[in-house]
Amino acid sequence: MRKLAAGNWKMNGTSAALAEVKALIGAHPAPPCEMLLCPPATLIAQMARTAKGSALMVGGQDCHPKTSGAHTGDLSAAMLADAGATHVILGHSERRTDHGETDALVKSKAEAALAANLIAIVCIGETEGQRDAGQTLAVIGRQLDGSIPAGATAANLVIAYEPVWAIGTGRTPTLAEIGEVHAFLRARLHALIGAEADGVRILYGGSVKPTNAVEIFAVPHVDGALVGGASLKAADFGAIVAALSV
Ligand code: 13P
Numbered sequence: 219m220r221k222l223a224a225g226n227w228k229m230n231g232t233s234a235a236l237a238e239v240k241a242l243i244g245a246h247p248a249p250p251c252e253m254l255l256c257p258p259a260t261l262i263a264q265m266a267r268t269a270k271g272s273a274l275m276v277g278g279q280d281c282h283p284k285t286s287g288a289h290t291g292d293l294s295a296a297m298l299a300d301a302g303a304t305h306v307i308l309g310h311s312e313r314r315t316d317h318g319e320t321d322a323l324v325k326s327k328a329e330a331a332l333a334a335n336l337i338a339i340v341c342i343g344e345t346e347g348q349r350d351a352g353q354t355l356a357v358i359g360r361q362l363d364g365s366i367p368a369g370a371t372a373a374n375l376v377i378a379y380e381p382v383w384a385i386g387t388g389r390t391p392t393l394a395e396i397g398e399v400h401a402f403l404r405a406r407l408h409a410l411i412g413a414e415a416d417g418v419r420i421l422y423g424g425s426v427k428p429t430n431a432v433e434i435f436a437v438p439h440v441d442g443a444l445v446g447g448a449s450l451k452a453a454d455f456g457a458i459v460a461a462l463s464v
Pocket of ligand 1: 226385386447
């Protein structure tokens with residue numbers, strides 16, 4: 219399968235940041251993996267125009283489960299697609315925490331994404347307390363079961379394993395711990411969707427940097443990365459993209 223380097227800009231970036239996108243595209247005309255940036259919704263259309271004709275794809279960071287209606291401030295999956303998005307991140311831990319998103323809500327959003335022909339990037343991950351209590355696999359297994367959409371295939375679903383305690387902290391699990399979780403997720407996906415599970419990209423996210431990308435990408439069942447802070451700079455994200463050549 220082709221690996222995926224995905225950047226999550228979170229609530230960062232105005233139109234001035236498109237200079238970084240131009241630099242990224244210019245430096246990586248034929249990247250060794252799929253390359254995706256998910257900017258704030260206000261930048262999706264501009265970034266998609268900037269990326270037109272290049273290898274860079276553009277995604278959203280959330281969508282509403284409904285197709286339209288009285289939901290002030292929300293965006294439907296079809297609106298993201300109309301703006302030029304091909305992917306949408308769903309159930310990021312920051313949304314689960316800041317907005318109380320449950321597995322059931324994430325699943326309904328993912329189903330809306332698939333209905334709009336977007337690829338759903340479903341995020342799961344344990345807190346530090348849960349890891350310390352030996353609950354990691356139980357927690358992420360429950361999140362996976364509850365969050366993945368009906369109709370999931372290798373083509374329309376990506377899973378991102380993001381330990382909450384590794385996000386923005388500079389700390390990462392050991393390579394063995396990452397390997398344990400990714401192998402567990404592959405097996406669990408098999409139980410849920412059968413042979414399609416072999417082709418579902420399982421990304422690692424949480425303090426991925428140019429300095430640790432090569433070793434993390436060598437772990438079995440790590441099919442790419444979901445990158446926060448290091449995706450804001452073309453040089454850093456480009457180095458992570460280049461590390462995915464294996
Ligand atoms: P950092 O790479 O900044 O740790 O963020 C990870 C993340 O949350 C990506 O969605």
